[in-house]
Amino acid sequence: MISVDVTLNDAGQVTDVVMDGHADHGDYGHDIVCAGASAVLFGSVNAIMGLTSEKTRYQL
Numbered sequence: 001m002i003s004v005d006v007t008l009n010d011a012g013q014v015t016d017v018v019m020d021g022h023a024d025h026g027d028y029g030h031d032i033v034c035a036g037a038s039a040v041l042f043g044s045v046n047a048i049m050g051l052t053s054e055k056t057r058y059q060l
Helices: 032-051
Strands: 002-008 014-021
Touching: 002 032, 014 032
Parallel strands: none
Antiparallel strands: 002 014
């Protein structure tokens, strides 16, 4: 199962997002569900980086 944990600060702002796990829909490297989840997360990070002046740290 893929899990996503989002941490908010006291102001309700996102401070941390962690995605972990595997969808087990297909073999490693051939799982379209995992690929879709990764694409959504990468798109979100790219949008945040493109639309804000905040420094964004990320780890793959």
